[in-house]
Amino acid sequence: MNNTARRPKITVSADGKGLVSQAGGLLLAEALRVTGLGRGLSAGLARWRAPRAVHDPGKILSDLVMTLALGGDCLADVAVLRAGPELAGPVASDPVVSRLISALAAEGPRALRAVRQARAAARERAWALAGDRAPGADGSLIPVDIDATIVLAHSEKEKAAPTWKKTYGFHPLAAFADHGAGAGGEALAILLRAGNAGSNTASEHVEVARLALAQLPRRARRQVLIRTDSGGGTHEFLAWLASPGRRLHYSVGMTLTEEMQEAILALPDRVWEPAYDAGGQVRPGAWVAELTGLLDLGGWPAGMRVIVRKERPHPGAQLRFTDINGHRFTAFATGTRRGQLADLELRHRRRARCEDRIRNAKDTGLRNLPLQGFDQNQLWCELVAMASELTAWMQMLALEGPARAWEPKRLRLRLFSAAGRLVRGGRRLRLRLSATWPWAPQLTAAITRLHAYAPG
Numbered sequence: 001m002n003n004t005a006r007r008p009k010i011t012v013s014a015d016g017k018g019l020v021s022q023a024g025g026l027l028l029a030e031a032l033r034v035t036g037l038g039r040g041l042s043a044g045l046a047r048w049r050a051p052r053a054v055h056d057p058g059k060i061l062s063d064l065v066m067t068l069a070l071g072g073d074c075l076a077d078v079a080v081l082r083a084g085p086e087l088a089g090p091v092a093s094d095p096v097v098s099r100l101i102s103a104l105a106a107e108g109p110r111a112l113r114a115v116r117q118a119r120a121a122a123r124e125r126a127w128a129l130a131g132d133r134a135p136g137a138d139g140s141l142i143p144v145d146i147d148a149t150i151v152l153a154h155s156e157k158e159k160a161a162p163t164w165k166k167t168y169g170f171h172p173l174a175a176f177a178d179h180g181a182g183a184g185g186e187a188l189a190i191l192l193r194a195g196n197a198g199s200n201t202a203s204e205h206v207e208v209a210r211l212a213l214a215q216l217p218r219r220a221r222r223q224v225l226i227r228t229d230s231g232g233g234t235h236e237f238l239a240w241l242a243s244p245g246r247r248l249h250y251s252v253g254m255t256l257t258e259e260m261q262e263a264i265l266a267l268p269d270r271v272w273e274p275a276y277d278a279g280g281q282v283r284p285g286a287w288v289a290e291l292t293g294l295l296d297l298g299g300w301p302a303g304m305r306v307i308v309r310k311e312r313p314h315p316g317a318q319l320r321f322t323d324i325n326g327h328r329f330t331a332f333a334t335g336t337r338r339g340q341l342a343d344l345e346l347r348h349r350r351r352a353r354c355e356d357r358i359r360n361a362k363d364t365g366l367r368n369l370p371l372q373g374f375d376q377n378q379l380w381c382e383l384v385a386m387a388s389e390l391t392a393w394m395q396m397l398a399l400e401g402p403a404r405a406w407e408p409k410r411l412r413l414r415l416f417s418a419a420g421r422l423v424r425g426g427r428r429l430r431l432r433l434s435a436t437w438p439w440a441p442q443l444t445a446a447i448t449r450l451h452a453y454a455p456g
Helices: 023-035 037-044 057-069 075-082 094-107 109-133 202-215 218-223 235-241 258-266 341-366 374-398 401-405 408-416 440-451
Strands: 142-148 168-170 173-178 185-191 224-228 249-254 273-276 282-290 305-311 328-334 420-425 428-433
Touching: 023 037, 023 057, 023 109, 023 374, 023 408, 023 428, 023 440, 037 057, 037 109, 057 075, 057 094, 057 341, 057 374, 075 094, 094 109, 094 374, 109 202, 109 374, 142 202, 142 341, 173 202, 173 341, 185 202, 185 341, 185 374, 202 224, 202 235, 218 224, 224 341, 235 249, 249 341, 258 305, 258 328, 273 341, 282 341, 305 341, 328 341, 341 374, 341 408, 374 401, 374 408, 374 440, 408 440, 428 440
Parallel strands: 142 224, 224 249
Antiparallel strands: 142 173, 173 185, 249 328, 273 282, 282 305, 305 328, 420 428
């Protein structure tokens, strides 16, 4: 049976006027406006603007942030915005952008400090505008997840080195604020490290935690729950977290030791309680118990508890040498004194959402560090963090329902990539979207919400 459907031949010409691609990027431009991130960058980087310079350094960085949020992965991709000056404003040339990145990287900590101060101020305003949508607005804890990842390098970049996975590149350590179920998260800090950096280096965990806390509004810093995998389970890092002056909550993975294994074997069956699945329901074949009273915790923070989870591996799973009697065990330490063991274990296990945050950051420019110098690539990581948080703020302030949890790829496909036509009339500039675009009503509603906010 032959297919009788025919489609007309389409001829192409590059003579359209008033058309803009990536029209949904207006969402990001409006998020820059209402949070004040763009103005904060301009004020913080004013010292790096030459007297006769045409382009403002803060505007250049804002353009790069938007470029990464739209899917760019190198400095030259800012050309996407340069093609639509009606939406993005004047955009600097590639040489100007490159020179600014080199100049800021040469300043090192001084330039990073200015950028981070602008980010923190914009975050405080974004969370204030979000009201009860903001993390911790109901008084609950704000999870801050710390984890490392591998970023491959395919050339001899500064401080690129062999990694523990037998690859070559970098091993950054990052911290993300989790917005909870039904929403995403935002990057607080990305600390670039050489590829051979350790997974459990306490000093670097402390540094990235400090950077993350400095990004949070002051009123929220006593509601923070620091979560890490076993890479954070060191004496030094836990002592820092448990310091009374910081008033931090923590839930940190622990490596199973021989002492823990002996304690697990000594536990009677009656002390094991059913564990929960991701939805908070009892999960068959999984249990939790507390080991605190069976361990010598001298040298660890006072009040630290050790909780262990036991589960039957799923069919086909390969057992590890730490598995005991056919069960898989994982342990974590926490200073929280109240609550059901199953609830505390589920709270800790939800740090797995950090893997989603890392994956999304890699979709927003972190997959490849495009510059040669280490300080340049650290600045690139700062741009990635800003693109991540700008997207999260836009979702928190403008989107409703499931769209608040959409990942970058879906946002780009459905919202950012929408095309439109710019029409002038009545001294106003109007963006007209296609009436057949399925997500046009959602996009227009989101932009209207952002328009309603006063500038930051």
